[in-house]
Structure formats: structure tokens, C-alpha cells
Amino acid sequence: MNRVYNFSAGPSMLPVPVLERAASELMCYGDSGMSVMEMSHRSPVYEKIIADAEAKLRELMNIPDNYKVLFLQGGASTQFAAVPLNLIGRTGKADYIVSGQFSGKAYKEAQKMGYNVKCIATSKDTNFDRIPVVTKDMISPDASYVHICFNNTIYGTKYGYIPDTGDIPLVADMSSCIISEPVDVTKFGVIYAGAQKNMAPAGVTLVIVREDLLEYGDPKMPSMLDWKLMAENGSMYNTPPCYSIYVAGLVYEWILSLGGLDTMKAMNEKKAAVLYDYLDSQDYYIAPVQKDSRSMMNVTFVTGVEEIDKKFPKEATAAGLVNLKGHRSVGGMRASIYNAMPLEGVEALVEFMKKFAAENPKA
Amino acid sequence: MNRVYNFSAGPSMLPVPVLERAASELMCYGDSGMSVMEMSHRSPVYEKIIADAEAKLRELMNIPDNYKVLFLQGGASTQFAAVPLNLIGRTGKADYIVSGQFSGKAYKEAQKMGYNVKCIATSKDTNFDRIPVVTKDMISPDASYVHICFNNTIYGTKYGYIPDTGDIPLVADMSSCIISEPVDVTKFGVIYAGAQKNMAPAGVTLVIVREDLLEYGDPKMPSMLDWKLMAENGSMYNTPPCYSIYVAGLVYEWILSLGGLDTMKAMNEKKAAVLYDYLDSQDYYIAPVQKDSRSMMNVTFVTGVEEIDKKFPKEATAAGLVNLKGHRSVGGMRASIYNAMPLEGVEALVEFMKKFAAENPKA
Numbered sequence: 001m002n003r004v005y006n007f008s009a010g011p012s013m014l015p016v017p018v019l020e021r022a023a024s025e026l027m028c029y030g031d032s033g034m035s036v037m038e039m040s041h042r043s044p045v046y047e048k049i050i051a052d053a054e055a056k057l058r059e060l061m062n063i064p065d066n067y068k069v070l071f072l073q074g075g076a077s078t079q080f081a082a083v084p085l086n087l088i089g090r091t092g093k094a095d096y097i098v099s100g101q102f103s104g105k106a107y108k109e110a111q112k113m114g115y116n117v118k119c120i121a122t123s124k125d126t127n128f129d130r131i132p133v134v135t136k137d138m139i140s141p142d143a144s145y146v147h148i149c150f151n152n153t154i155y156g157t158k159y160g161y162i163p164d165t166g167d168i169p170l171v172a173d174m175s176s177c178i179i180s181e182p183v184d185v186t187k188f189g190v191i192y193a194g195a196q197k198n199m200a201p202a203g204v205t206l207v208i209v210r211e212d213l214l215e216y217g218d219p220k221m222p223s224m225l226d227w228k229l230m231a232e233n234g235s236m237y238n239t240p241p242c243y244s245i246y247v248a249g250l251v252y253e254w255i256l257s258l259g260g261l262d263t264m265k266a267m268n269e270k271k272a273a274v275l276y277d278y279l280d281s282q283d284y285y286i287a288p289v290q291k292d293s294r295s296m297m298n299v300t301f302v303t304g305v306e307e308i309d310k311k312f313p314k315e316a317t318a319a320g321l322v323n324l325k326g327h328r329s330v331g332g333m334r335a336s337i338y339n340a341m342p343l344e345g346v347e348a349l350v351e352f353m354k355k356f357a358a359e360n361p362k363a
Numbered sequence: 364m365n366r367v368y369n370f371s372a373g374p375s376m377l378p379v380p381v382l383e384r385a386a387s388e389l390m391c392y393g394d395s396g397m398s399v400m401e402m403s404h405r406s407p408v409y410e411k412i413i414a415d416a417e418a419k420l421r422e423l424m425n426i427p428d429n430y431k432v433l434f435l436q437g438g439a440s441t442q443f444a445a446v447p448l449n450l451i452g453r454t455g456k457a458d459y460i461v462s463g464q465f466s467g468k469a470y471k472e473a474q475k476m477g478y479n480v481k482c483i484a485t486s487k488d489t490n491f492d493r494i495p496v497v498t499k500d501m502i503s504p505d506a507s508y509v510h511i512c513f514n515n516t517i518y519g520t521k522y523g524y525i526p527d528t529g530d531i532p533l534v535a536d537m538s539s540c541i542i543s544e545p546v547d548v549t550k551f552g553v554i555y556a557g558a559q560k561n562m563a564p565a566g567v568t569l570v571i572v573r574e575d576l577l578e579y580g581d582p583k584m585p586s587m588l589d590w591k592l593m594a595e596n597g598s599m600y601n602t603p604p605c606y607s608i609y610v611a612g613l614v615y616e617w618i619l620s621l622g623g624l625d626t627m628k629a630m631n632e633k634k635a636a637v638l639y640d641y642l643d644s645q646d647y648y649i650a651p652v653q654k655d656s657r658s659m660m661n662v663t664f665v666t667g668v669e670e671i672d673k674k675f676p677k678e679a680t681a682a683g684l685v686n687l688k689g690h691r692s693v694g695g696m697r698a699s700i701y702n703a704m705p706l707e708g709v710e711a712l713v714e715f716m717k718k719f720a721a722e723n724p725k726a
Contacts, residue, residue, distance in 0.1 A: 004396030008403040011605060019390050019398055026386040027379075033367030033685065035382055037564035037610070040371040040686055073436040073566065074587050077601040081585030113583050196602050201400035203436065203566040203604030220476050222444030222588065224437050238440040239559050241566030241604065242374055247400070322396065323403055 005345035008323035009153050009298060010176065010197040013340040018250045036246045041239050050235065050242075053249030060252055060261055063185050063208060068231040070207040071245050073224075076102065076175045076194045079205060080109035082225040083147060083171055083190070086209075088115055089216035090144040097163070098122040099131055100152030101329065102173060107147070120146075127330070128155040130290040134163045144216070145169045145189060151177035153197070154327040156300035156334060157293040162187045169213055177297050178206065179255060180339055181265035189213050197297070198338045200248035203241040255339065264339055271337050271346045272296040278350045284357040288330070302332030305362055309333065312356060319352050321345075368708035371686035372516050372661060373539065373560035376703035381613045399609045404602050412605075413598065416612030423615055423624055426548050426571060431594040433570040434608050436587075439465065439538045439557045442568060443472035445588040446510060446534055446553070449572075451478055452579035453507040460526070461485040462494055463515030464692065465536060470510070483509075490693070491518040493653040497526040507579070508532045508552060514540035516560070517690040519663035519697060520656040525550045532576055540660050541569065542618060543702055544628035552576050560660070561701045563611035566604040618702065627702055634700050634709045635659040641713045647720040651693070665695030668725055672696065675719060682715050684708075 006013045029036050032045045039046040054069050063069060072078070083106065088094050093116045096107040104124075110117040118140060121132035139146055146165045151158040153176040162184070163170060169189025178193040185191065190209045196202035207227060214228040223229055223237065230237055255264055276294065279287040285301045287294075303309050309332045313325040326334040337346055369376045392399050395408045402409040417432050426432060435441070446469065451457050456479045459470040467487075473480040481503060484495035494515075502509055509528045514521040516539040525547070526533060532552025541556040548554065553572045559565035570590060577591040586592055592600055618627055639657065642650040648664045650657075666672050672695050676688040689697040700709055 002394075002396055003391060006397050006401055008401070008406070011401055011403060011602065013401050014398065016390075019400070023386055023389040026389060027382050028366060031365075033365055033683070034369050035377065037382070038369055038371070038374055038376050040374060041565070043371070043686065073438070073604075074441070075436070075601045078437070078585065078587040081587065085585075109586055113585070194602065196605075201604075201606040202404070202602045203607055222441065222448075222476070222585065223472055224441040224444065225585065238438045239374065239557065239565045241436075241564075241607070242559075243564040243606070244566055244604070320396065323406065 004320045004322050005341070005348060006322050007335045007337065007341070007349070009327070009334060009336045010194070011202050012197050012336055012338050014201075014247070015251065015254050015340045018247065018254050021250055022247055037243050039242060041236055041242055046242060049246050049249060050240065053245050053252060056249060056252035056256060060179060060255055061183070061185060066211050067185060068209050068211060068214070068227070070209065070227060070230045071235040071240055071248070072205045072207055072230060073203065073241055075202070075205055076173050076192060077105070078225065079173070079192045079207065080106040081113060082227065083145070084110045084113060084115045084117070085221040085225055086217045086227045087169070087171070087190070087213060088144045089218060091142045092116055093118070093140060093143055095120045095140050095143040095146045097132055097134055097146065097148045098124060099149055099157060100128045100155045102152065102175070103147070103149035106149070106173065128152060128157065129288050130293040131157055131159050136164050136166055139165055139168060143168050145171045147171045149173040151295050151297055153298050153336070154329060156289050156295045156298040158295040158297070160292050169210070177295070179261060179264065180268050180297055182261040195244060195248055197336070199251055200244045202244070204244035204248060267343070268296045268337070268339065271341065271343055272299065274343070274346045274350055275299050275335060275337070278353065282357070284362070285353065297336060297338055299335045299337065300326055300330055300332060302326070303362070306331075308360055308362065311360065315356060316352055321349055321352055367683045367685050368704070368711060369685050370698045370700065370704070370712070372690070372697060372699045373557070374565050375560050375699055375701050377564075377610070378614065378617050378703045381610065381617050384613055385610055400606050402605060404599055404605055409605060412609050412612060413603065416608050416615060419612060419615035419619060423542060423618055424546065424548055429574050430548060431572050431574060431577070431590070433572065433590060433593045434598040434603055434611075435568045435570055435593060436566065436604055438565070438568055439536050439555060440468065441588065442536070442555045442570065443469040444476060445590065446508070447473045447476060447478045447480070448584040448588055449580045449590045450532070450534070450553070450576060451507045452581060454505045455479055456481070456503060456506055458483045458503050458506040458509045460495055460497055460509065460511045461487060462512055462520060463491045463518045465515070465517075465538070466510070466512035469512070469536065491515060491520065492651050493656040494520050494522050499527050499529055502528055502531060506531050508534045510534045512536040514658050514660055516661050516699070517692060519652050519658045519661040521658040521660070523655050532573070540658070542624060542627065543631050543660055545624040558607060558611055560699070562614055563607045565607070567607035567611060630706070631659045631700070631702065634704065634706055635662065637706070637709045637713055638662050638698060638700070641716065645720070647725070648716065660699060660701055662698045662700065663689055663693055663695060665689070666725070669694075671723055671725065674723065678719060679715055684712055684715055
């Protein structure tokens with residue numbers, strides 16, 4: 001077994017201790033006589049697994065009792081539709097901040113579905129190299145909610161602040177930064193996240209929603225998109241993605257065993273600093289993101305020479321550093337360094353970057 | 364490791380060789396240097412996994428080229444909404460046959476969403492102990508489709524025939540009988556199935572849809588429920604449930620290695636016969652389902668004495684035969700004997716039933 005450092009933007013690395021535990025329990029979980037994959041979701045043994053996963057997440061994120069935690073399916077893309085279906089009934093309008101591709105998709109989905117939504121800020125003009133500045137006076141006073149994407153996977157940007165939306169609920173897609181550092185849940189009406197970056201194998205989507213926001217759903221919406229119905233059924237209106245939830249629970253346990261989100265933040269800051277400090281110390285590679293908008297999870301850089309940019313991920317792969325090619329809308333390279341990426345992986349990347357720069361001078 | 368015989372209605376048993384293979388590959392798949400759970404869904408190694416899974420399923424089920432195969436999320440319950448959203452635009456109306464709880468849920472979901480749907484046949488009057496007889500003259504000539512649930516998990520019934528709907532597309536939920544025996548796909552417009560009974564861990568939903576039916580979708584529907592969009596993106600409009608699809612591929616490979624669906628049918632018939640022959644040979648246990656409607660996958664029986672019915676699953680569990688309690692709407696017992704249940708498990712159940720009957724005489 002020869003594991004690589006996997007810089008994929010998602011699905012992405014899982015902690016080795018979590019994979020080892022999952023492998024050891026795969027044929028038979030405890031004294032249940034079966035794999036978690038084979039368990040009835042209504043059995044006491046599985047009910048304990050999902051309840052423990054929720055309890056650990058609540059502990060990790062310090063989620064108040066007046067927030068429901070849902071484990072759903074369909075990824076953040078399903079929530080792009082679920083958000084207006086569940087929330088826009090309050091006033092009939094909503095505001096969106098477009099800071100990259102996924103927040104743009106969320107906005108377009110609401111438009112496509114015929115909703116009255118408004119883009120109140122965007123950084124499109126500068127190819128999303130920064131988080132737009134949003135002040136309270138920009139927000140529509142009659143918006144049902146304000147939607148943001150807290151970390152932009154493709155561009156490598158993250159909000160350095162939580163927009164103040166006053167009494168209007170803030171809804172945040174946190175797919176690519178969830179549980180990477182502490183966040184004040186009470187500042188948000190809804191937090192949602194696909195699991196496949198920082199939490200679990202693809203196939204489970206986390207929704208954390210303040211209870212009083214469960215009253216505005218469209219009665220004609222597809223039942224499976226109805227947060228209230230899912231909350232009333234403890235995420236088990238139908239069969240949930242049992243195995244992904246189990247692995248999520250193992251990931252939460254792993255983080256708790258290390259000391260929780262404060263530790264995770266310190267580890268992630270250290271990893272990101274290794275990479276950004278190197279980027280800032282030289283001029284072979286260029287980091288296109290404005291410094292105050294830099295993501296701790298996704299680090300983008302280019303050489304400025306297309307041919308060299310193409311060569312980099314190939315040679316990195318040969319060196320055991322994989323999935324470093326940037327998204328086609330940005331070009332260049334992207335290193336996704338989520339919770340499960342060890343410091344050694346980032347250090348190995350920087351060493352490789354130095355060697356590559358020396359060996360591939362620009363003309 | 365002491366595995367039990369698990370008669371759960373779903374999630375349910377997976378073949379031991381599949382679990383062993385998954386366990387052996389969990390930390391590192393081939394020479395990829397990573398777990399399948401960690402792979403970018405856009406990477407060549409994962410693209411091959413999903414393409415192979417589809418190719419094996421097409422081979423197994425003999426799926427014609429003019430049918431698309433989709434691997435989606437959200438379970439059959441999500442498809443209860445997706446079916447009218449994608450199909451009812453053809454005429455504005457649809458027919459439903461209600462043969463149990465899930466077909467009833469599909470019907471109610473379409474009603475809740477405001478669609479003009481009609482229940483043209485039901486066996487509700489006899490507590491769903493049989494499949495309703497449906498003849499061509501009962502079908503609305505202007506229906507966009509006719510919806511059925513081909514095997515009713517809770518009641519233990521299955522269609523002994525494929526309703527002749529003429530030119531009107533037949534849409535079938537096959538969650539609890541998919542790939543248990545050969546089926547003529549060309550008789551159906553759409554076949555869909557949650558994976559967690561016969562195919563894979565919960566979290567992936569199979570949709571097989573005839574291409575010409577992809578033209579009637581509601582343009583305002585949630586994108587993730589849009590079959591055409593999913594087909595255009597090869598089930599990768601967003602991140603699919605990668606790991607569940609991988610396990611599904613292993614299950615398809617296991618069935619092919621045994622000889623395909625003809626072999627599977629012979630094995631399932633033999634298992635079901637062991638149980639039904641015993642039930643028909645004595646009068647301690649009663650099989651409530653009409654003989655021509657019996658399911659090969661879910662076998663229901665009662666003793667007729669509530670206290671004895673309660674005792675049975677408890678004592679069976681102690682004997683390593685688990686999850687035999689029937690659904691609350693039927694009572695008694697239910698043995699789900701999907702593809703992965705070995706003949707030895709069914710034989711052990713019958714031996715236990717004999718012993719239990721001898722030890723627990725009715726008053």
C-alpha cells in the first residue's frame with residue numbers, strides 16, 4: 001500500500017485512522033454480526049450510529065439546541081433548490097452574493113425556478129479573486145434570506161468576515177470549509193455542506209437550520225427537499241445514506257480526539273501558512289487571490305506560462321502529489337488542503353514547487 | 364467475526380465476496396494511492412469505476428441502447444416527485460396503481476405537488492394481500508404514464524405479470540426486486556430503484572429511462588431531479604455518491620461471475636420455495652399473501668396469535684436470524700431474502716420455525 005498526497009478539491013482525503021477503523025469494521029461492526037452497509041436504518045444499532053454522529057457534530061460545532069441537524073442526500077446542488085423552496089415563502093424575495101461558481105449556481109437555480117431573487121454583490125469583474133464587500137445597507141429589507149458561499153473551492157477564496165444581515169437570516173454553503181475551524185453558528189439561519197471535502201465520502205449533505213425557519217416551506221415542494229419533514233423524521237423519512245453518515249461520525253470523533261475545532265484551525269493555519277508564506281517569498285509562482293480573501297482550504301497559484309502550468313501537475317503526480325490541476329475557469333494549479341491533509345503533504349508540495357521552479361525556468 | 368443471517372427489508376445483506384473485496388481495497392484502490400472514498404469523481408480512475416458499473420448493469424439487465432442509466436441520490440422517495448416532474452408534461456395527467464405503501468406514497472406525492480393523477484386500481488380493500496388486476500381498458504387513454512411498484516416490500520407481494528399499457532409508458536419502482544431475475548426492460552418507459560436492498564449500500568438510486576421520455580420535464584423543476592440534465596452529464600452534474608456506485612459495480616460483477624440474472628432467478632426461486640413450501644405444508648404459520656401475488660424477495664407470515672408473533676423475532680435474533688419482525692402495518696414476521704441471502708440462511712430459518720412451532724403451541 002503506497003498512499004499518495006491527494007490535493008483533490010473533493011471528494012478528497014480522509015484521515016488515515018478513520019479509513020483504518022472503517023476497514024477493520026467493514027465486514028462486521030461490533031457484535032452486530034453485519035457491516036454498517038447492511039444495517040436496517042431502523043435498527044437500534046444504526047440509530048445509535050446516527051445519533052452519535054449528530055451528538056459529536058453538535059459538540060464539535062457547538063450547535064445550539066434551537067438548530068436542527070439534518071443528514072440528507074443530493075449534495076449542495078440539491079440545497080440550491082431546497083433553500084428557496086423552504087425559505088422564500090417568508091417574504092417572496094431573497095438576496096444572493098455571488099463570489100464564485102457555486103454561489104452563482106445557487107443564484108441561477110433560484111432564478112430558473114421562477115423566484116424573485118437579486119444579486120446584491122459580486123466579484124465577477126475581477127474573476128472572483130476576492131470576496132465582495134457586503135454592508136448592511138446593501139441588503140433588501142424585505143429579503144427572506146441572504147445566501148452566500150462561505151469558501152469558494154474553485155477560486156480559493158473565503159469570507160474573512162461574517163456579513164451582518166441584521167434580522168434577515170444568513171444562509172451559507174460551507175461545503176469546502178465546514179469543520180475546518182470554529183464558526184459561530186448563531187450568526188447563521190442555515191448552514192449546509194456537501195460532505196465530500198471535509199467530512200465523509202460523497203453522498204451525505206449536512207443541513208443545520210434554525211427551528212423558527214422551518215415554517216415557510218412551499219407545501220407543494222418535493223417531500224425529500226422539505227427540511228421540516230426531514231427534521232420531524234430525524235433525517236429518516238426514508239433510508240438515509242447510512243454508510244456515509246457512519247464515516248462522518250468517525251471523522252467527527254477523530255477531530256474531537258485531537259482537541260476539536262480550535263486544534264483543527266491551528267493545524268489548518270499552519271499548513272496554509274507553509275504554502276502561502278512560500279508563495280509570498282518568491283516570484284516564480286503567482287497567487288491570484290487578494291490576501292484578505294485567501295482560503296485556508298483551497299490554495300490557487302499559476303506560473304503565468306501556460307505550458308509550464310500544464311507540466312506542473314503531471315510532474316507532481318509522478319512525485320506522488322496528485323490532483324493539483326486547477327479548475328478550468330481559473331487555470332494553473334490548486335492545492336486543496338482540507339483537515340485530512342497532513343502537514344507533511346504540504347511541506348512535500350513546497351519542496352516539489354522549489355525543485356520544479358529551479359528545473360523549469362521561464363523564458 | 365461472527366456474521367448473522369440478516370433478513371432486513373433494507374438496507375440488507377451484501378454478498379460476502381463483495382464486502383471482502385471492498386474491505387481489501389478500502390485503504391488503497393489498485394495503484395491509485397487512495398481509497399475510492401477519496402477519489403475525485405472527475406479523475407480517470409473514478410470515471411472508469413462508474414463506467415464499468417454502468418456497463419456491467421447494462422450487460423446484466425440487457426438494457427437497450429435507447430435507455431439511459433442514471434446513478435442518482437435521494438432514494439425512491441425522491442423519484443416519487445421526479446416521475447411527475449419529468450413525465451407528466453406530455454399530457455398533464457397520469458395513472459397510478461396502488462398495491463401497497465410505497466406505491467401509495469408515490470401517488471400521494473404527485474397529488475401533494477398538485478398534479479392531476481388518478482388511482483386506477485388498488486388492493487387496499489384486502490390490506491394489499493394481492494396485486495390488483497389491471498387490464499388495458501382501465502388505463503386513461505390520455506395518461507402521460509402508468510406508475511406501479513413492481514414488488515411490495517412491506518406486504519410481500521409482486522406482480523406476476525407486466526401490465527399491458529399499450530403506448531402509454533409504464534413506470535416501475537423496482538427497489539425491492541431489481542436484478543433478482545431477468546426483466547424485459549423494453550416493456551417499461553422508466554425503471555427506478557433505491558439500491559439498498561439488492562444492489563449497494565443506501566445512498567444511490569438507479570433510474571433507467573427511455574431516451575424519448577426525456578423531453579417532457581418541467582423547466583422549473585429542481586435541477587437535481589431533472590433526468591435529462593443528469594443524462595447529459597453522465598450522472599455527474601454534481602458529485603455522485605461515488606462509493607455506493609463502486610460497491611454496486613462490485614455487486615454487478617459478483618452476479619455476472621455467477622452466471623447473470625438467470626442464475627440469480629434460479630437461486631432466488633429455490634430459496635423462496637424452501638420457505639413457501641414449508642409455509643404451505645403446515646398450519647401453525649399463515650402466509651397472508653395470495654399465491655399468485657407472492658414475492659420472491661419478501662416473505663410475510665403470521666402465527667395469528669399476537670403474543671407468539673412478538674416472541675418469534677426475539678428468539679430468532681438469539682439464534683442468529685435477525686430483523687424478522689414484520690412491518691407494523693402487517694404485523695407478524697417478514698423474511699427478506701434478497702440476492703445476497705444464502706440458501707443456508709433460509710434453511711436455517713425454516714429449521715428455526717419448526718423448532719419454535721413445536722416449543723410454542725397455540726392455546
